[in-house]
Amino acid sequence: GENVEQHPSTLSVQEGDSAVIKCTYSDSASNYFPWYKQELGKGPQLIIDIRSNVGEKKDQRIAVTLNKTAKHFSLHITETQPEDSAVYFCAAISKRSTLTFGKGTMLLVSP
């Protein structure tokens, strides 16, 4: 089945810096890659997703890139703010239409 690896497990940045979280996947048939943000005491919230027919997608300060050949995708957050502090999860959908998640990255943005 699908295997998703996510790095780093923790990331500390200063407010205003950029943050990058990287994921790799194993199933070359996967073609949908969502990113979730989970704040303390809440469930994961979808923040951006990308499908395999595009290489990059942007939404304000958030962007995701996908390299299907290398089977990796990344989340980029620019001009980070303290409210960006949370745990971020990448995921991939396999042939069985099952979402496989990475282990998460705890992002801490210091003022």
Place this chain on the structure above:
Amino acid sequence: ETGVTQTPRHLVMGMTNKKSLKCEQHLGHNAMYWYKQSAKKPLELMFVYSLEERVENNSVPSRFSPECPNSSHLFLHLHTLQPEDSALYLCASSQDRGLNQPQHFGDGTRLSIL
């Protein structure tokens, strides 16, 4: 504000108790999911329902019993749980159970087994 509501938010129970977790989605979706979230582990898919029919059961112990009476409601019945079952249980829904379908999560039930 989430379109997926889970109750209760917190639950403490003994190993011999029977309790149920409830999930309700207001998004008009046809597929619903139960996940288990433990510390330092990826989210684990437990059950999938599509149009009220269970389509996937990921080798979950029988002490967890799901029920989907209609496309808006999903329950997880619990009995004789073990301490290692303490975790955050998340419900999610998607328009359909297919490729490229984003899943929307509730805020979970934090379960503690004494």
